[in-house]
Amino acid sequence: MASGIKDKVAILGMGCSKFGERWDCGTEDLLTEAFQEALKDAGIEKQQIEAAWFGSGIDRVNVGNSAIPLSTALRLEGIPVSRVENMCATGTEALRGAVYAVASGAVDIALAIGAEKLKDTGYGGLPVPSKGTLNDLWMPYGSAPAGFAQLAAGYRAKHGVSKEDLKRAIGRVSWKSHQNGAKNPKAHLQKAVDMDTILNAPIIASPLGVFDCCGVSDGAACAIVTTPEIARALGKRDLVTVKAIQLSASAGREQSTNQWDGSYVQNTRNAAKSAYREAGISDPKAQLSMLEVHDCFSITELVTMEDLGVSAEGEAWRDVMNGVFDADGKIPCQIDGGLKCFGHPIGASGLRMVYEHYLQLTGRAGPRQLQNPKLGLSHNLGGVPYNGVCAISIVGLQGA
Amino acid sequence: MADLPFRGIKSFGAFIPRRRLQRSAIAAAHSWAFPALKGLAKGERSMCSWDEDTITMAVEAGRDALRGSSPSSLGGLTLASTTLPYSDINNAVLVGAALRLPLDAASSDAAGSTRVGLSSLITACQASSGDQLVIASEKRSAKPGSVQEMQIGCGAGAITLGEGEGVFARFLGSETVSVPFFDHFRKSGSDFDYGWEERWIRDEGVAKIVPKAIATLLKRLRLTTDQIAHFGMAGGPSKSDAAVAKALKVAPERILPDLQGQVGDAGTAQPLLLLIAALERARPGDVIVVASFGQGCEVVAFEMLAAAPDTGRRGLAGSIASRIEETAYLKLLSNDGHLDLDWGMRAETDHKTALTQLYRIADQIFGFVGGQCSACNTVQFPRAPSCVNCGATHTQTPYALAEEPAAVATYTADWLQFSPSPPLYMGLVQFDCGARLLMEMVDVGAAGIDVGTPLTMSFRMKERDRLRGWDRYFWKAAPAV
Secondary structure: OOOOOOOOOEEEEEEEOOOEOOOOOOHHHHHHHHHHHHHHHHOOOHHHOOEEEEEOOOOOOOOOOOOHHHHHHOOOOOOOEEEEOEOEOHHHHHHHHHHHHHHHOOOOOEEEEEEEEHHHOOOOOOOOOOOHHHHOOOOOOOOHHHHHHHHHHHHHHHHOOOHHHHHHHHHHHHHHHHHHHOOOOOOOOOOOOOHHHHHOOOEEEOOEEHHHEOOOOEEEEEEEEEOHHHHHHOOOOOOEEEEEEEEEEOOOHHHHOOOOOOOOOHHHHHHHHHHHHHHOOOOHHHHOOEEEOOOOEHHHHHHHHHHOOOOOOOOHHHHHHOOOOOOOOOOOEOOOOHHHHHOOOHHHHHHHHHHHHHHHHOOOOHHHOOOOOOEEEEEEEEEEOOEEEEEEEEEEEOOO | OOOOOOEEEEEEEEEOOOEEEEHHHHHHHHOOOOHHHHHHOOOEEEOOOOOOOHHHHHHHHHHHHHOOOOHHHEEEEEEEOOOOOOOOOOHHHHHHHHOOOOOOOEEEEEOOOOOHHHHHHHHHHOOOOOEEEEEEEEEOOOOOOOHHHHHEOEEEEEEEEEEOOOOOEEEEEEEEEEOOOOOEEOOOOOOOOEEOOHHHHHHHHHHHHHHHHHHHHHHHHOOOHHHEEEEEEEOOOOOHHHHHHHHHOOOHHHEOOOOOOOOOEOHHHHHHHHHHHHHHHOOOOOEEEEEEEOOEEEEEEEEEOOOOOOOOOOHHHHHHHOOEEEOOHHHHHHHOOOOOOOOOHHHHOOOOOOHHHHHHOHHHHHHOEEEEEOOOOOEEOOOOOEOOOOOOEOOEEEEEOOOOOEEEOOOEEEOOOOOOOOOEEEEEEEEOOOOEEEEEEOOOOOOOOOOOOEEEEEEEEEEOOOOOOOOEEEEEEEEOO
């Protein structure tokens, strides 16, 4: 049986650009901003990087396809550079490539970087993608919030939660993230918002209002990874190592059969199970110190708590109301503000989540610093709940 | 009367778009310029949603006519309309594909005059053999502020004609006259009709052409006007039917309702809808006469032999009853493309269809035919190479979904995504047979929808390709009435 990647790869350095409406920056600038920080943090020269993975999600408002935009922006000459795209899991996919390269022994030091320039669309929200020549003929084009809003209908029907109770619970999810984001200078939205404002905001896709939706931002995030041995040789102490990176992609069962009730995300359950096994986690609720989950929409975060096994089925809405996931709760979730406050530059988000865990684990999270965190789980969800991809990465202190 | 075998009507169906625009709303919008329109502001007229057109209405009427029977027995389909969306393809083939007609069924379009609805019916009555489906469907636009805008409506009627067993209304005969009386015209490529004075049309056209043609037919059939139990007339100014009936001494109570109060004048479809109205009320032995005026006229006579078998059809009465009241006049202009609203950048998405791909899965897209896996029996859409449930490869046989019962599994009302009729309702539709797919939901009324709401399928336009003109058609789900 495969041994997995637990503790085979360490994070040598990380960087994260300021997220937001970066009218002054192109993708090349964002990449450079995140990369320079990571390079400095790693304490190496650019020439020591032996391979790179570039995550970018949307071709036409970003930098086009292929790896060339990255190798050109960072002047990565003569090394293998790959571009990966897996919808909203793209950032974690880039990290997976770099981590696997190091774990396999193919290279000693690898770069994972993701960036997205969403604010060149001319409007809010994500561009409408083609679903391919076949699906375009029958599948409706819904917005991203419409895809996830359907979880609310499924969750209500399954667990008998009233519309009002669920609306308040998902509002509470966003309220909490805004509280956290207000303490993060790199977040796009750094403002606390009261519950009344959240609950009375205009509807985007019922029952999701404006504040149930994450921001739309520009940003980049970056990780330089190596082996624990090399990291130590380079003078690093208190190593943060990768415990697990797992991925699950839909094969049609949820959206094409009656075997899914609309109240959860099967891909999250699949990826979590694999990730816990790889990381050796048997009781996630007790063992995980913090969560960065894919709160593209508040309802997504709510059901993700159940899918990750940190809330019992049908209980997440109560846990949310009881503050279990608040900064001072049992398992802080979105301690950096989440997608809610960072926005969601597709290619960058997965790496941005790991960046927060890296800061927390190395005690550099400033006013957001949690006490003695040991393991952090980050979670990306691409596509829609019934047809998408989920990536989960778990990082922690070496030995944790 | 004629000896066996005889031809006649074996089935019928109808469709009227559910949205009914209040004429008072049209008149109110124009009151600053045309206060006299208030005089016509009675009742309501049907209007198409942005995703309904001549093709989709024809499919819906055709489905209604084919209820309870197999389309495989049909030998031909004629689609009559003056508003066919495409001028150089056989539009009837598209309709036939949605109705899952056999590939060897003859398909033809009939166009050029609102009279062709009845002309096509007569031609099918005179066909040598085989069951023929005639569908007349019309979606006309009128200039904003015009009288025609108040009077027209949209709709489709479908009638199956054949011989032998199953005929419940016998074709007695028909009369055709062609007269160069051009009272209105619409140049090819134009959106609107140009019409002459109603008084001239009524007195010099209808009054002199139609009664004479009817009288000729009755004489040939050795019938007298008092034998006419149901009389309807299409194509003339309003109240032409009463004027003709009076000239022929047909009792006023035998005049079929002109549908002005609920539907409006549905052009090519109107004579078929009137005939259907007669079929829905006629008793065995009743004689039905329907005329269609236009550069002369067509007249047809039927004798009711038995009540139409109950197939669960919606029919005209059911179509009229299934309505959503509409008061937003601007929606009519926007839906018909006469008001270019600023839908924002999201509406700029390109919708180019790969015609190669469309042909590869034509039965799935037009006919809504999914697959059933022979290994695990799972019904699914689309029909992919490998089964979604058991993964077996190349095990699926066609399985038609359009008439299968279904319900809402998940849903939302999307206000962000561009839709010409926001919000865009969409969600997973769960069929009782096990199939499930993401679909747009339409005709959601004031009652709304929720998980479990029963749904029926409706053939609609999926996207319009404004750059090239090829509009995508697919099925949408609507709350079951």
